[in-house]
Amino acid sequence: MSRGTFSKHPSRYxxxxxxxxxxxxxxWVWDTRGTKYxxxxxxxxxxxVLGHACPAVTDAVRRAVNAGTVFHLPHAVxxxxxxxxxxxxxxxxxxxxxxxxxxxxxxxxxxxxxxAVTGVTPIITFRGAYHGASGVDWFAAGQHPARGVxxxxxxxxxxxxxxxxxxxxxxxxxxxxIIFEVGEVAPTPEFIAMLRATCARHRAVLIxxxxxxxxxxxxxxxxxLYGINPDLACYGKALGSGVPISxxxxxxxxxxxxxxxHTHDPVFxxxxxxxxxxxxAAMRATLREIRVVDALARVWKYGEAMNAAFxxxxxxxxxxxxxxxxxxxxxxxxxxxxxxTSAALSALFQQRMCDKKVLTGVANCPTIYHDNIPCLAxxxxxxxxxxxxxxxxxxxxxxxxxxxPTPLYVRKPA
Numbered sequence: 443m444s445r446g447t448f449s450k451h452p453s454r455y456x457x458x459x460x461x462x463x464x465x466x467x468x469x470w471v472w473d474t475r476g477t478k479y480x481x482x483x484x485x486x487x488x489x490x491v492l493g494h495a496c497p498a499v500t501d502a503v504r505r506a507v508n509a510g511t512v513f514h515l516p517h518a519v520x521x522x523x524x525x526x527x528x529x530x531x532x533x534x535x536x537x538x539x540x541x542x543x544x545x546x547x548x549x550x551x552x553x554x555x556x557x558a559v560t561g562v563t564p565i566i567t568f569r570g571a572y573h574g575a576s577g578v579d580w581f582a583a584g585q586h587p588a589r590g591v592x593x594x595x596x597x598x599x600x601x602x603x604x605x606x607x608x609x610x611x612x613x614x615x616x617x618x619x620i621i622f623e624v625g626e627v628a629p630t631p632e633f634i635a636m637l638r639a640t641c642a643r644h645r646a647v648l649i650x651x652x653x654x655x656x657x658x659x660x661x662x663x664x665x666x667l668y669g670i671n672p673d674l675a676c677y678g679k680a681l682g683s684g685v686p687i688s689x690x691x692x693x694x695x696x697x698x699x700x701x702x703x704h705t706h707d708p709v710f711x712x713x714x715x716x717x718x719x720x721x722x723a724a725m726r727a728t729l730r731e732i733r734v735v736d737a738l739a740r741v742w743k744y745g746e747a748m749n750a751a752f753x754x755x756x757x758x759x760x761x762x763x764x765x766x767x768x769x770x771x772x773x774x775x776x777x778x779x780x781x782x783t784s785a786a787l788s789a790l791f792q793q794r795m796c797d798k799k800v801l802t803g804v805a806n807c808p809t810i811y812h813d814n815i816p817c818l819a820x821x822x823x824x825x826x827x828x829x830x831x832x833x834x835x836x837x838x839x840x841x842x843x844x845x846x847p848t849p850l851y852v853r854k855p856a
Contacts, residue, residue, distance in 0.1 A: 448575070449486055456793040457844025459801070466494030468811035471801070479796070480817055482748075483803035487654050487771060490680030491737045492728060493809040499683045502727035506719040516717060523722045527689065530729045531662045535671050538697035540690045541717040545653030545678035546574030548688040549621065551711045552674045555690075556619035556647035558709045559699055566613060566620040566640075567599040573621055573651050605633045610640045617644045623651040624664035626766040626773055634670050641673070647696065653678040653688070657728070658770045658807070661738060667768075683728045687721030737810050738770070745769030745808040748818070752806075755822035759830040772806050779833045786838045786846045787829050793842060794825035 448454075452461050460473035471481045471494065484493070492499065524539045542548050557563055567573065600617070602609040605627060610620075620641055629637075641648045650672035652663035657680040660666035665675060673696055678688035690697075690711075698704040700711050732738060746769040756763035767773045776787040788804075795802055798821035832838045838846075 454847055454849075456789040456796070456842065456847055458793055459796050468493040468495075469809055469815070470494070470811075478799060480800045480815060480821075482801060482806045482808075482812075484807040484809060485684060486679070486803065487658065487805065487807040488679040488684055489807075489809070490683040490728065491658055491741045491770070491809050492683045492731055492735075493811045494684065496683050496728075496731060498731045498734075499685065499724050499727045502723040503685060503720050506723035509719065511720055512715055512718045517719050517722060519719065519722050519726075520717050523726050526726055526729060527691070530733075531666075531691065533662050533666065533671075535673065535693055536662070536675070536691045537694040538692065540697065540700055540711055541721070542688045542690065542711075542713050543686045543715055543721070544574075544688050545651075545676060547713060547716075548653065548676035548678060548690045549573045549649070549651055551690050551709075552647075552649045552676055552692075553619060553621065554711070555674065555696060555699060555709050556649060559696060560616075560618040560646060562616045562618045563597050564615065564617045565597075565599045566602055566610070566617055568604045568622055569601050570604075570625070571621075571623055571651070573623070574653075605630055607632055607636045610636050613640065613644075617646045619647040619649050621649040621651055623653070624655055624659075624668065628768075629668055629670070634668065638671070647674060648672045650675040652676060654771065657681060657732065658738070658741065659768055661732070681728065682721050682724035683731075685721055685724035686715075687725050689725075735810055740810045740813075741770045741808050743769075744810075744812045745772060745806070747814075748772070748806055748808055748812060751819055751822060755819070755826045758823075759826040761826050761829050761833065763826065763829075767805075770808065773804055774802075774806065775804070776829065779836075781836050782832055782838065783846070786842065787832060789846045790832055790838050790842045791825045791829050794828045795821045798824055 452459065460477065460479070462474050463471045464474050465472050466481065469481055471479050473479070527539055528536050540551065542551065553565060556565070600613060620637060622637065637648060650665050650670060652665065652675050656663035656677040663675070663677070664670065665672055674690060674692035676688065676690055681687055681689060699709045702708055749765045749769055749772050752763070752765050752774060762777050762779060764775050765772050776784045776791060778784050792802060798817065800818060800821040828841055832841050
């Protein structure tokens with residue numbers, strides 16, 4: 443029986459969680475038994491700021507499917523869609539686009555392009571970052587176990603420390619690229635300057651992984667919010683409001699290296715279903731709708747209110763609960779308290795939230811529908827009250843139904 447891949451596997455969640463979802467609308471989902479839940483993670487951010495089954499997006503996709511989806515030549519709308527995307531981003535460095543289906547495709551192609559144009563292989567990434575599970579095998583190679591990966595042929599990245607200028611300054615050998623994502627901690631101006639200076643010193647390519655942050659923090663993602671000027675940027679998830687599409691965007695001189703009209707020795711990037719009519723239609727509708735409903739301002743506002751509710755409930759119950767990141771995508775964490783592990787407390791928290799018909803992963807990704815939802819405060823009170831009781835007892839026994847979920851993979855020690 444199919445159980446989904448790592449990120450969607452039911453064993454990631456505590457007992458009582460729905461095994462599968464049958465439908466969604468706005469900020470709500472229904473499981474196979476017809477039970478309705480408030481969704482806080484929104485398909486790991488893939489549903490985007492417009493929520494599940496955005497009418498404008500689904501209507502556009504419905505029209506597109508009636509005219510065919512994949513052809514052996516580019517779809518007629520691809521050029522228009524590209525012009526609209528670049529105009530929406532409105533960044534000097536965003537001059538050309540290549541499409542794929544998911545974030546991994548885009549990040550793998552970006553790294554391949556950087557290695558091709560620089561002629562060197564090593565890259566820099568940052569501790570705790572995730573840039574896709576296939577195509578580039580660094581992530582899988584860094585897990586235990588790393589089954590199916592030829593460890594002898596994986597060039598592991600140099601792992602630096604985010605916002606640590608000295609960790610970048612200490613790299614003295616040639617590198618092809620720095621790839622980064624802006625996660626929980628905003629970059630300092632000094633660190634942003636060092637990213638560019640390090641790339642200039644090594645003649646390397648600066649790659650922004652905006653797969654999660656794009657079309658959520660700012661119309662151009664974290665780069666737009668913090669004034670970072672990459673050479674390449676990878677977008678996905680929210681780009682199609684749940685319809686599979688990703689985009690590699692960047693400087694024209696770099697992107698032309700994919701083009702047979704530019705060179706007889708192009709960098710390879712080819713996906714049968716890339717730039718299909720459904721993804722392009724979803725992207726165009728998403729970009730239009732974000733503007734029409736002022737979606738980004740709304741998710742900042744609703745995210746701030748959501749974070750305040752989490753923090754207020756934690757303070758009321760005296761629970762060591764942190765909320766980090768930016769309001770449009772924040773991450774919550776519980777820490778170990780005495781003999782009770784953070785994993786056990788987190789499982790109890792998620793289980794009790796689920797009991798109150800609220801589903802949450804570790805990230806909250808608000809949409810234009812996450813405004814003034816009374817059931818959230820009620821769920822937080824019940825869930826964090828149970829966590830407080832577990833801490834006072836120094837055990838989740840009798841409170842947590844079933845076992846504490848175990849991770850499907852763990853990173854190898856540094």
